[in-house]
Amino acid sequence: MTECIECGADVTLHDNLEVGEIVDCATCGAELEVLGTGPVELDSAPELEEDWGE
Amino acid sequence: MQIGMLYSRIRRDEKLLLSELRERGHDVVKIDVRKRRFGLDEPPGGIGECDLVLDRCLATSRSRYVTRFVDQYDVPVVNHPETAEVCADKAHNSLVLADAGIPTPATEVAFTKEAALEAIESFGYPCVLKPIVGSWGRLMAKVDSRNAAEAILEHKETLGHYEHKVFYVQEFVEKPGRDIRVVAVDGEPVGAMARSSDHWLTNAAQGAETERIDLNDEMRDLVARASDAVGGGLLGVDLMETGDSYTVHEVNHTVEFKALNEIAETDVPSAVVDWLEERARVGREATV
Known part of the structure; x- marks a missing residue:
């Protein structure tokens, strides 16, 4: 568990967390980017940009 | 490695x-x-x-x-930068496919609102306006009438980025409610799926249903040729059924495969890594 930087709620995290991965806050729906895994550090994920995608 | x-x-x-x-x-x-x-x-x-x-x-x-x-x-x-260059741009992608003799939807590019409207009128309604750079079905427009065409073109012209002033107009292909995504490595299919939707857009990112599909010889041939045309690599080749044949509308160079992996017989990441190992081995031998 770690705290959502948007709403402060606890965010449930799975075991094989990867730096660069995006996790969702189940409480407020914010997309959070994993900046570090030991200890877990989260920040707001970048907004969708026009050239994203395959 | x-x-x-x-x-x-x-x-x-x-x-x-x-x-x-x-x-x-x-x-x-x-x-x-x-x-x-x-x-x-x-x-x-x-x-x-x-x-x-x-x-x-x-x-x-x-x-x-x-x-x-x-x-x-x-x-x-x-993938190689040349492949990325071709696949990143829909106009470039269409040119390369057409040059290789691969069936691809009829397309015209225009640089002003007026010329784009002429292209749209010559295709007739409906036709399709796409951004030259884009993905996941975003900013795609099915143009059903002249009124809609005028409004969409005006909006595109005011969007700001110069790329929106490169108007990519394409015939509307009457596909049977689905298209086909083939993930391939150097033209060899790893797996394929049909993406179905009631909406005219059938991108998985737009919520299309996916199901595994078997490839026939014609589809395999088109995938191999489309891969060659863009320079090979790990690719997503998109085809539409046109009744008795197929048309290749796009080749993607940073292909997502998670949806395919859930339904494919093949373990997609495993097949991709097999290919990466081979590419690394060949690259290493070439430098020795």
């Missing part, structure tokens, strides 16, 4: 690849391109030692440039 992965966001697809690479004992170097600087001669730390670098950048612009730099450092990179 030491395998570099260029990324800016780790999606489910990248996690599958990372797991597969690590399970096989490879040394994986994750390269967050947002945090690196790329000079003209020397590679940033970690890249020069890689046997192969895999581009998994989410942003097309980054993908185009960073693969060019890695190639400049003489480090093998997939």
